Amino acid sequence: MAVSRRLDFSVGNSFFRNPWAPASTNARDALGPIFNTNGCQNCHIKDGRGHAPEDGELNRVSLLVRLSIAPSPGSQPLLPHQRVIPHPVYGDQLQDFALPGGIAEGHVRVSYEYHQVTFQDGKTVELRKPVIAIEAPGYGPLSSDDHGNVMMSARIAPPMVGLGLLEAISEQDLLANEDIDDNNGDGISGKANRVWDVEQKKIAIDRFGWKAGQPTLKQQNAAAFNGDMGLTTSLFMEESCTATQKRCHEQMAGEHPEVSDNILNKITFYSQNLAVPVRHDAKEGKVLAGKHIFYDVGCVFFMMVGQGH
């Protein structure tokens, strides 16, 4: 990497690592009005993944909860294939913190249901399913007669390595692997997800997030600034307060965008260039056995695409 770009990488790293403050504390910052935490690294711990809370514990940061409802019959979702829309009051993500004097959207408590699963060879394992409870909802009940039941999706922060490689895969290669009706009979029916690409102003294939919810790293990062920390960028100029969250609107401060393109681009450069760590114990029996299964079930096919053949 050229020396100047090394500097961009470490500047990007410091914006990823360092906490942001509310505008009242530091003129440069503008955390909030509602947010999940004050720094990227609090969730993507040391550039790695977050972790699930213990049974019955209040969520501690690295899990976030996405919210949605079914669109009312006859309404027009933004994109024709959309089956869910953001919650009309709480938006598409629960923010469990607010600035002093503000109103947080609620607290997330996770408990688990345990299920025994038996494999074909008779071996049993125990799986656990998270049950999410939102305590002290700040803006009224989440489910209501007006909009029906809220749907909740718990997401753990994924690791940050190797994302530039995923972004480099061409749309054609992704589409070549689409197999909506499982025509090749391997039991896997992949379908590309599509969302709105804010910069390109067109529908694009999604790549990032657990359910492929963002098309580019830049947009993913801008959405993280906005949704997780209440910081606007040129891609998302509106704070994450919804129309009826009055206190949230009253606490909006500062000029938009709160995060400059320069910072957004540096953090994006950082996220595009975090390398995949060297493999451990690649020659060990257990690892090799796993490798065989990986090849047998067809994962390697996707890996070849990933390497940009």
Ligand code: HEC
């Ligand atoms: C509150 C915790 C939290 C914070 C803070 C946070 N993230 Fe994330 N991040 C997540 C979660 C959870 C996901 C998965 C989202 C999904 O599936 O919808 C994610 C996904 C991502 C991804 C996509 C990774 C992949 O494998 O597809 C990137 C890149 C990312 N975040 C960057 C950032 C940046 C940059 C910041 C700071 C500006 C940030 N995140 C702050 C929790 C967080």
